[in-house]
Amino acid sequence: QLQWMDNSATEDGFSIEQKTGAGAYTQIVKTAANQTSYSVNGLSASTSYSFRIRSTKATAFSDYSNEATDVTWGTGNGLKAEYFNGTNFNTAVLIKTDTVINMDWGTGSPASVVNVDQFSARWSGQIEPRFSGIYTFYITSDNGRRLWIDNQLLIDKWIPDWDIEYSGAICELQAGKKYDIKLDYFEDNGGANCKLQWSSDKQVKQIIPKNQLYSLITTAVNDPRKDNSTISIYPNPTDGKIFITVGETTVNSTLVLITINDIHGQAVYQKQFKTNEIIEINSDKFLSKGIYFLSLQGNEKIIIRKIVVQ
Incomplete structure (x- = not known):
């Protein structure tokens, strides 16, 4: 948000100009008289922006204010x-x-x-x-x-x-x-x-x-048409229990660590099970409606699948 001092008593508004990086200034808005703040929206992430302001009265302008420069935040996830x-x-x-x-x-x-x-x-x-x-x-x-x-x-x-x-x-x-x-x-x-x-x-x-x-961790879901892994997750979507079977050769281990992460990457469930058995998870006890990513981790192998809770 931009803020400035109103040092004029006769202006009819303020002209706000913006430039990106080393580019040229352009006017983005003319505010009403006596206004001293303005929220700038629609900016790109990880980008340097500069702003300057001057008061206006009909076709006349004051001198420019000082230049204010800042860099927008990135879009990282950790x-x-x-x-x-x-x-x-x-x-x-x-x-x-x-x-x-x-x-x-x-x-x-x-x-x-x-x-x-x-x-x-x-x-x-x-x-x-x-x-x-x-x-x-x-x-x-x-x-x-x-x-x-x-x-x-x-x-x-x-x-x-x-x-x-x-x-x-x-x-x-x-x-x-x-x-x-x-x-x-x-x-x-x-x-x-x-x-x-x-x-x-x-x-x-x-x-x-x-x-x-x-993090560079992909949330891409394995395409079952190209994945020969022995995995079964049902029902999916679910509104209650989830049943999972994982073959031993799928994760190169007799044990599989199952982690369920929300869309922000935060783990909401984690437990270790034996492979080649039917695993039952009561999702309705800890998952609200939404999309989650289920991680199956064995011996140096991880498979990620999307699950939907209705």
């Missing part, structure tokens, strides 16, 4: 999060999307399937700066951490210390461009937390927000 039992990514137990890296599990763990102690995590995807410049990244965690940005190792403190802020800088990143990011973490014993921040000469130090992180 990072892909992989959790493992063991401090060296030993046994994969959970995959989901974490919106930000600002976790404090206390003396607990990220989920019931993850060990309270001796677990590890890997967050990956892409990061998109809003402003160009040299960026510094910061990690505070309990315990070890390693961070790569654009395939460059910036922080490498794979040691069991805790609550120490480590930082690393990278050469200039371009606004609106996506860069690969990977953060490895392990928890040894006791408390567990991990926080990821960034800063630059234009970016205040902050937790990296969800809008600027992209």
Whole structure:
């Protein structure tokens, strides 16, 4: 929203002009007299916009105001999060999307399937700066951490210390461009937390927000005409129970971890079952009407299917 001071007593309105990036200014609206704010809509994500204002009276104009420039937020959804039992990514137990890296599990763990102690995590995807410049990244965690940005190792403190802020800088990143990011973490014993921040000469130090992180996890649904997997999910759509059968060879495991995520990537259900058996889930107890994505995870293989609750 734009706001300004009305320093004129005789204007008949205000002319608001806008430009995108290094483009030319054009008038987007003429407001009424005595108005001091205006909400600009229809802006594109991850784009730099500049605005200037001047008062008008008939065909006469005042001098322009100062120029106000800002960059709109991205459309990210967070990072892909992989959790493992063991401090060296030993046994994969959970995959989901974490919106930000600002976790404090206390003396607990990220989920019931993850060990309270001796677990590890890997967050990956892409990061998109809003402003160009040299960026510094910061990690505070309990315990070890390693961070790569654009395939460059910036922080490498794979040691069991805790609550120490480590930082690393990278050469200039371009606004609106996506860069690969990977953060490895392990928890040894006791408390567990991990926080990821960034800063630059234009970016205040902050937790990296969800809008600027992209998980790259696809929600595409497998086409059964091209998928020879032994999977049955019925009824779908459902208004109550869901019955699932998963063949052992489908997920290369005698066990399958079933996770149901909402359309925002948040896990609303998770439980491990044996393969080659009929699995019954009472969806009406925890799912409201809508679209969900059911993840079937075995030994290094994940299959995603869409389910609809009516």
